Amino acid sequence: MKSFQTKTIVSGLGALLLTVFAVQTPATAQDTPAIKIGTGGSTGVYFVVGNAICRMMRLSARRGQSQRVNCAAPPSGGSIENLSLLQSRDVDVGVVQSDWQFHAFNGSSIFDGKPFPELRALFSVHVEPFHIVARKGSGIEQWDDLWGKRVNVGNIGSGQRATFEELIREHGKTMEGFSAFSELSSSEQAGALCANEIDAFGFTVGVPNASIAQATDGCEGTIIDLDTPVIRTLVDGAPYYQWTTIPDGTYFTTEKDVRTLGVLATVVSHADVDDDIIYALVKSVHKNMPMFTTLHPAFATLNSKNMTQDGLSVPLHPGAERAYKELGLLE
Ligand code: GLU
Numbered sequence: 001m002k003s004f005q006t007k008t009i010v011s012g013l014g015a016l017l018l019t020v021f022a023v024q025t026p027a028t029a030q031d032t033p034a035i036k037i038g039t040g041g042s043t044g045v046y047f048v049v050g051n052a053i054c055r056m057m058r059l060s061a062r063r064g065q066s067q068r069v070n071c072a073a074p075p076s077g078g079s080i081e082n083l084s085l086l087q088s089r090d091v092d093v094g095v096v097q098s099d100w101q102f103h104a105f106n107g108s109s110i111f112d113g114k115p116f117p118e119l120r121a122l123f124s125v126h127v128e129p130f131h132i133v134a135r136k137g138s139g140i141e142q143w144d145d146l147w148g149k150r151v152n153v154g155n156i157g158s159g160q161r162a163t164f165e166e167l168i169r170e171h172g173k174t175m176e177g178f179s180a181f182s183e184l185s186s187s188e189q190a191g192a193l194c195a196n197e198i199d200a201f202g203f204t205v206g207v208p209n210a211s212i213a214q215a216t217d218g219c220e221g222t223i224i225d226l227d228t229p230v231i232r233t234l235v236d237g238a239p240y241y242q243w244t245t246i247p248d249g250t251y252f253t254t255e256k257d258v259r260t261l262g263v264l265a266t267v268v269s270h271a272d273v274d275d276d277i278i279y280a281l282v283k284s285v286h287k288n289m290p291m292f293t294t295l296h297p298a299f300a301t302l303n304s305k306n307m308t309q310d311g312l313s314v315p316l317h318p319g320a321e322r323a324y325k326e327l328g329l330l331e
Contacts, residue, residue, distance in 0.1 A: 077157030278319025
């Protein structure tokens with residue numbers, strides 16, 4: 001009898017605990033799906049893109065517009081590294097330049113023989129002019145002046161490094177044409193320019209950008225015009241390049257509009273990433289565009305229509321397609 005009572009009490013307590021547990025755990029940390037976004041250096045705009053997406057996902061889940069997904073967007077080496085992290089499934093989503101999105105999918109340029117057919121598009125973001133910033137007193141005023149100078153071509157894994165090398169090849173040269181080249185990251189290059197350790201650096205980045213400001217406002221470096229015959233041929237012949245203008249007054253030393261080639265920053269994924277997660281990401285951003293566009297000045301002119309049409313040369317991810325159909329952005 002005694003033991004029966006004890007058992008009843010114990011099982012009653014168990015049932016109570018189970019009930020409490022069930023009520024309190026609709027979404028524990030373990031149950032919540034998670035995504036990781038590959039971005040760029042901590043002073044670049046890709047880092048802002050990734051973290052703005054995470055913020056929209058939190059906001060959207062709180063507003064009941066989409067499921068909750070834990071989102072992280074740590075710094076990375078940039079476009080090329082993000083593509084390789086996507087391929088190895090070490091990130092779920094990545095920010096990449098439109099030129100490298102194209103080449104990775106098609107197995108062209110540096111992806112020759114190594115295509116990435118599972119690459120899928122979510123949307124494009126801001127325009128990224130390719131900047132060459134020259135040190136004050138370096139004597140560099142145009143592309144051809146770079147030969148014989150100390151040039152930072154960017155870290156391996158960055159989009160600017162790959163694009164810079166493409167431009168060098170297009171001019172029929174190699175990096176041997178520079179007196180020295182360095183592989184500093186986007187967060188190190190402006191400091192090196194101002195310390196007279198390099199004469200110029202290349203950076204594909206949205207406008208405005210803190211590291212370009214450090215080199216221009218900080219030590220009067222200038223952004224050089226790249227409207228040359230070779231680059232004109234390149235832009236005319238490729239769907240992933242466009243002409244861009246860095247307007248007069250953007251930085252202290254921008255005393256006139258500077259014309260240069262540009263790409264679009266794009267947000268991409270792998271075909272195997274869960275449709276529901278991509279659907280939640282895409283919906284979160286597009287449902288909250290008025291806020292998204294305030295998170296960086298380079299996002300100010302973005303709208304959902306252009307973001308789903310421009311700069312995308314690979315198939316849409318099925319989760320993105322579902323979101324766009326539901327949002328009326330796709331037939
Ligand atoms: N476009 C650069 C890259 O692909 C990154 C620019 C940024 O960090 O905003 O690596």
